[in-house]
Amino acid sequence: MRAASFIFASIALFASAASAAPADVFVPHITAPVAGDVWKVGSTQEVTWDTSNAPGQISNPDGQIFLRDVTQGITLLDSPLATGFNILEGKQAVHVPNVAAGPYEIVLFGDSGNFSPTFQIVA
Template identity: 50%
Template sequence: MKFTSVVTSIAVLLVSAVSALWALPISLQPRDVFVPPVTYPHNKTVWIVGQHHNVTWDTSDAPVNITNKIGMIFLRKGGLTTNLSLASNFSILLGRIVVEVPHVETGRDYQVVLFGDSGNFSPFFTITNV
């Protein structure tokens, strides 16, 4: 009986200690999700395979504390994001990054996706081989 009382007392002590730790205020710095609109390519853009282009986005209203400042750009075709990485590991605050147009099937149903805090799609544009 005495052993049970000791175990119960220890359990109550542990639960109290953990509860006290959870009650401590945690100092978190507020962060904002940054969703910069892609400005290029736009719906009249035609990219030719092998060329280099600047993918651009508007950083004019960037918050001070961005959740994720590291960007990546992927190619999207027909409403699905592909595994074709056009650029990665750059500051989302740059506002532009040079990419090389990959060898892909010709079509008008392409978009670039700018990842950082979120995924921002460009308008649909065309990629051609000529």
Template identity: 50%
Template sequence: MFSFNKLAAFTTVLVASSAALATPANVKKRAALDIFVPPITSPVAGDVWVVGQQRTVTWDTSNAPARITNIIGQIILRKGEETVDFDLETCFDIRIGQIQVTVPEVADGDDYNLILLGDSGNVSPDFTITH
């Protein structure tokens, strides 16, 4: 039979062993990922785009963190508060800071804005699309 001291010592060793096995020594900490919210710098308020033109959408990447949660970008055309059925560009690295798009066929003279998606959605100022 175990004495109380031997039982206490055995229990202490057992608990310590379990803790050591549950926490592997070689586990590396994951590097923290940051959310990147780059402001759109073009188009600007009052710009006029013409259907069929190639235009460059730009955004500020000067404060981009080293490790971004989601670097895959998408640009969506929006009219007012509703998304129009135009993904102007998809699957690009948001760290590039600019991308060319073709102005789609939409209602003449209406105001639109762009949403830059990646980590979060940034909205451009309103601009006009004409024919």
């Protein structure tokens, strides 16, 4: 009797795990900034991305935005521009930090890290 109960419980557990919908990775296309944009240090800018192709369930909805210094080839991970927002919102205002003038990209993290086109930051 115990063996039959164990087998039944194991089958039920396996069936419930198999029926759970897997979460998909969401890699949205960044729509702003675009190539040629110029951001001024100290200004507030809006980062936007396309959420029209978002899957029904994503593995990580918590967004983070970072700057990537194109000249140095590094992402400024110690100073995020924004954290703790829902990636499905499709936009987030950010404050442009006091960084050296030059070419930058936005890195948007949630499920995956993706890059914006290169834009300029000026003093």
